[in-house]
Amino acid sequence: MKILKVCSLNYYPVVADFYRRNLWIRDLPYAQHKQFLLDFSPVHLNRFSEYMRGLGYECDEVVTDLESLQFQWAKENGFDCPQGGWRMEILLKQIETIKPDLLYFQDISTLPPAIRRRLKNYYPFLKGTIVYRGFPIYQPGLEDVDLLLTGAANLLEEYNKQGIAARFLPHAFEAKVLDKVDAWQSPFHGQSFDFSFLGYSGHGGYGTHHRDRLEFLRNLLRDTQLECWLAEQSEPEQSSEPPLPTQFPNRCHPGLMGLDMYQVLQQSKVVFNKHSSAHPGQVENMRLFEATGIGTCLLTDYGDNLSSLFELDHELVAYHSYEECIEKLNYLLDHPKARDDIAKAAQRRTLRDHTWEQRADAVDQYIKEVFKKA
Structure with a gap:
């Protein structure tokens, strides 16, 4: 066939x-x-x-x-x-x-x-x-x-x-990227990042289901040392706030894909994830598997079905609110062994099941x- x-x-x-x-x-x-x-x-x-x-x-x-x-x-x-x-x-x-x-x-x-x-x-x-x-x-x-x-x-x-x-x-997750990512010469090869987000920010295009993420990222950029690699649309935005790269030019970079993206994920201590609001309470986007598969610690929003994919607090860390996100981020950055144990467990799970x-x-x-x- x-x-x-x-x-x-x-x-x-x-x-x-x-x-x-x-x-x-x-x-x-x-x-x-x-x-x-x-x-x-x-x-x-x-x-x-x-x-x-x-x-x-x-x-x-x-x-x-x-x-x-x-x-x-x-x-x-x-x-x-x-x-x-x-x-x-x-x-x-x-x-x-x-x-x-x-x-x-x-x-x-x-x-x-x-x-x-x-x-x-x-x-x-x-x-x-x-x-x-x-x-x-x-x-x-x-x-x-x-x-x-x-x-x-x-x-x-x-x-x-x-x-x-x-x-x-x-x-x-595409497991064969593990054979190539270490040697890949991305624009950010050899750098280390405490806290990263890669993906669509929610600014312009793709409908309104990503708007919550946009404001969440804006607050994280204000309150933490988050670094972003953003896939942005150029369409006019009905907002009094400027686009994130305009507001935070030193920590917002053009978006990445493929091995360029995977290398930044791998070089990050904690990766941030937030799903769209299209189906509240349910989670299952590509970043769940890309970040865990590459072997980094993922901090993601909670969903009722999340525990069917990963073991919470053992294979990834979930938050219910902005305040809890900040609290768990600080814990992960302050406890490198716990963070690394979670990242390794997540990678094992992804390579086994996902x-x-x-x-x-x-x-x-x-x-x-x-x-x-x-």
Whole structure:
């Protein structure tokens, strides 16, 4: 059975900054360019396809929002793509060329819903579609999806009620970054950080579900020595407060991804995490697994389901309020042995239970259930 995974990197300012610092990558042949990205491990591009191949599938992936990569594929495959609408046009040509049995959408935004729903009509070889919903917001109009994967309990329940085959699949850690992160020469290689945050601050774009994090970060920057690497949107912000990099220019840096991000996580004593407000009381974002997998101590907001993923106060530390966050941060910084013990226990747990290789095993079982894989 042949699977094509459709993903995107999404964090446009971070991606653009990375390519500005590594202009030579744009000139690589398609296969070398993509292999470099797989080794670099940015955001949603991981070794999932490799693990699925190890389970007997033919599996490949395309990254639909990387213009230089996608246009190189088009060039090498003799496809004269128009500049307008290139993301959709190249993806449709890739589906036509690769002829997968299953499409696995890590990101469904590339295709308009009306086109996605008719894919089986366009491509008779296509047996089904799989969609991953990582953000815990219900999205209607997915009745055409054959298998929906999510780590959000609320979505699991909602989609199953509609008769959509929904299965549980949390985010995970790409363990192969451990082979490369020590030697990687990031812009912050060799530095040490007491308290770090990496990710989307909540300023501009991505809706209102991240606004609580923005104010939380503002207070932490005021009250602690927090250092931030921020994925920011440039859209106007309806706020009397300036953006965090304007207010705290010495401790707010441009966002990072891939090995650049993992190296800062690894070099941090404590990493801060706060989920969106999309589904209060439930937690399960990528940072839970990235920080614990790389071997750092994670300080994260509490959720009712957190103890099903990690052992509280042994494998990570959770807070219920701003005051408790500060109190626990100070304890962790003042007690290096306790902090290191938590970080090591968290890494053991993540490598045991929460890697993409293990998630691939789960996807294999779900495919066999839903598609009756021969």
